[in-house]
Amino acid sequence: MPERVLIIDDEENIRQMLRLTLETAGYEVGEAGDGMEAFAILGGDSAWNVILLDQRLPIMEGTEVLRRIMVLAPQARVVMMTAFASVELVVQAMKLGATDFLRKPLTPEIVRNSVAAALSAVKDHEKADTRSVTMNGFTILSSSDTAKHPNKRRFMVRKPNGHDQEVVVEISQDARESAQRMIRGATLDEDLWTTQAEMFLSDFIWNDGDVPRNGRLVLRGIDPNLLEELAKQRGKK
Numbered sequence: 410m411p412e413r414v415l416i417i418d419d420e421e422n423i424r425q426m427l428r429l430t431l432e433t434a435g436y437e438v439g440e441a442g443d444g445m446e447a448f449a450i451l452g453g454d455s456a457w458n459v460i461l462l463d464q465r466l467p468i469m470e471g472t473e474v475l476r477r478i479m480v481l482a483p484q485a486r487v488v489m490m491t492a493f494a495s496v497e498l499v500v501q502a503m504k505l506g507a508t509d510f511l512r513k514p515l516t517p518e519i520v521r522n523s524v525a526a527a528l529s530a531v532k533d534h535e536k537a538d539t540r541s542v543t544m545n546g547f548t549i550l551s552s553s554d555t556a557k558h559p560n561k562r563r564f565m566v567r568k569p570n571g572h573d574q575e576v577v578v579e580i581s582q583d584a585r586e587s588a589q590r591m592i593r594g595a596t597l598d599e600d601l602w603t604t605q606a607e608m609f610l611s612d613f614i615w616n617d618g619d620v621p622r623n624g625r626l627v628l629r630g631i632d633p634n635l636l637e638e639l640a641k642q643r644g645k646k
Contacts, residue, residue: 411436412524413436413438413439413456414457415451416440416460417442417446418461418466419466419467421442424440424442426515426517427515427520431524439457447478452481455482458485458528459486459524460486464489464502475505475506475507476505488523490512490513499615509544511544523545529571530543544615546569547567547568547569549564549565549614550566552603552606552607559580559599559602561578562577563577564607568620576624578626578628580605584629584631609626610626
């Protein structure tokens, strides 16, 4: 029996493209134009393996639809899709139960890879560690080298084909000096640099739909919002 994929998107041309891509790959495919239509389908038949869910929908946004899907079809793997998103929205969707988050415009390869990765993924309530975030089928699993190499962070990334690849994010001297100028000589916690490096890698995967070919990135600046949050935390002490 083929795996079943439900597409929820208000644009008919996108639904047609996704249907063709997935049916060619051997999946059984259903369609809904908005959340209410999807709820009617799931209320009568919740046995869907993967749900492709657009973020921008009429009536209610994808994240609100996602909340209800987790009640109607808790066993389903939900893959969010959008052309307008931030890493923060991706993290929010993961916390609500999404398995992956895809950036539009989509290619058939990314769609097939993401559905395959979703089918093999472990649901959040079954995980020992739920902190990882998946985008475009790629999951950042771990980081290291904070102590041995303070200017490098090594991340292990699981690709859609299930293979793991190491990516090194190098923290440039310019980034450290710029941060020191912004915080006027105070000492930065190395964990902040790890967070910034992971965000930088996440942004790269989100924008490029892949890891860097040479497995290396150079961080040349720091997010001012992180420094602002650090200042607020210090002010509370």
